[in-house]
Amino acid sequence: MRAALVAAALLLLTPATALSAPAELGRAGAYLAGSLDRRGCAAEPGGAPSANLTAWAAIGLVAAGRSAARAADCIAGRTAELRSATDIELAILALVAAGRNPRSVGGRDLSAALDRQLRRGRIGRTPASNQFGILALRALGRPIPAAVRATLMRDQSRDGSWPVAPGGEGDSNLTASGIAAAVAAGVRASDPRIRRAVRALARFRSASGGYALTAGARPDAQSTAWVLQGLAAAGRRDRAAEAHLRRLARADGSIAYQRGVTITPVWVTAQAAIGLARRPFPLRP
Numbered sequence: 001m002r003a004a005l006v007a008a009a010l011l012l013l014t015p016a017t018a019l020s021a022p023a024e025l026g027r028a029g030a031y032l033a034g035s036l037d038r039r040g041c042a043a044e045p046g047g048a049p050s051a052n053l054t055a056w057a058a059i060g061l062v063a064a065g066r067s068a069a070r071a072a073d074c075i076a077g078r079t080a081e082l083r084s085a086t087d088i089e090l091a092i093l094a095l096v097a098a099g100r101n102p103r104s105v106g107g108r109d110l111s112a113a114l115d116r117q118l119r120r121g122r123i124g125r126t127p128a129s130n131q132f133g134i135l136a137l138r139a140l141g142r143p144i145p146a147a148v149r150a151t152l153m154r155d156q157s158r159d160g161s162w163p164v165a166p167g168g169e170g171d172s173n174l175t176a177s178g179i180a181a182a183v184a185a186g187v188r189a190s191d192p193r194i195r196r197a198v199r200a201l202a203r204f205r206s207a208s209g210g211y212a213l214t215a216g217a218r219p220d221a222q223s224t225a226w227v228l229q230g231l232a233a234a235g236r237r238d239r240a241a242e243a244h245l246r247r248l249a250r251a252d253g254s255i256a257y258q259r260g261v262t263i264t265p266v267w268v269t270a271q272a273a274i275g276l277a278r279r280p281f282p283l284r285p
Helices: 002-011 023-034 051-063 069-077 085-097 110-115 127-139 146-155 172-184 192-204 221-233 239-247 265-277
Strands: 013-015 236-238
Touching: 023 051, 023 265, 051 069, 051 085, 051 265, 069 085, 085 110, 085 127, 110 127, 127 146, 127 172, 146 172, 172 192, 172 221, 192 221, 221 236, 221 239, 221 265, 236 239, 239 265
Parallel strands: none
Antiparallel strands: 013 236
């Protein structure tokens, strides 16, 4: 039965085609713009601002066709918060999307900081940090080291998915970002490894068209959005998943995590905007 559902899901994946932005994307952009304080920093309702959340808001704003200049100013003022590999990588992606130079921001050279995260053919310590390191290098216009690309493809499981830790169980989010990273590293979308990854995504798809983080779980907005951007990187789209994400839009422009569940609305809406726009990483203004 599960194999039949996967086969049916694959039939719904079609080549990407140009289309106008959905109205929900525009409203999501307005919501994200409204989440910024006077310094351009994003915070969840009742929460404190952070560089990471602001970076996600910046990327979501650009996906929605809005300026992320104010958010970039906030990141520039909070570069001391950028400590881990993924902190640095996300900030680079956000700054490039906003049209800023990550090599000189807030007194730091984030490109050089990224170099210091490279050890034994891996950027950072995990498959995720290596994936986002590749995307950050691509955003910077830098070549992808052959050893880093090889590590990315070694991290891919035999079933085509990418796991949290090498040899572990794959999930939809890392599989989608793995596709985007592989394409950014120069792997063709027609490569059997990319095609296997696209097939693996079908295991996380629900009857509603949405995607869950793990197989059999309830679909959520962020996982659905991750899959949509991963498919876009591979030149594919899933119209049912797009419709599922649009149905999660709320009256204030934010995107609900799941039907009837609203948590971390700024973070969820920022990532959902990327899926609604069907724009793979790295984004540019």
